[in-house]
Amino acid sequence: MERPVEVELPHKLGREEARRRIAGNVHRLEDHIPGGAAQVSSKWVGDQLNLDITAMGQKVAALIDVEETKVRCRVMLPGMLAFFAAPIEAALNMKGRDLLLEDKSKKD
Incomplete structure (x- = not known):
């Protein structure tokens, strides 16, 4: 049975800049x-x-909605991965903003 994990990542970038950074990352x-x-x-x-x-024989669908002041992430965890929902949600909350919204265009 699938289990959704939903996380909101606040930002002050505006919709267009947040979308650009996500696309670049x-x-x-x-x-x-x-x-x-x-x-x-x-x-x-x-x-x-x-x-x-797709990894380790599992397929995960995710949606990322970019809004003016936040990014909403919804990940549908299949079967066995649903048991790891709590640590996956914690990782998204801790590292999701850095991974998705980091500005790589200004580095090296």
Whole structure:
């Protein structure tokens, strides 16, 4: 049975800048998924990013809604991954803002 994990990440960037940063960082998600050989496919529909993440034989669907002052992340955890909902939610709360909203355009 699937279990949703929902996290809100506040920001002061405005919708357009937050969207630009997420678009520039989405490729980095693969490096943060345990088990290696993760595949992430993404598609923007307006200000919503649809993600399909495949790793360790599991497929996870995620939606990221970019708003003016926050980013809403909803991750649907399948079967066995639902047991890890609490640590996944904690990791998203702790590192999600840095991973998604970090400005890589001003570094090196």
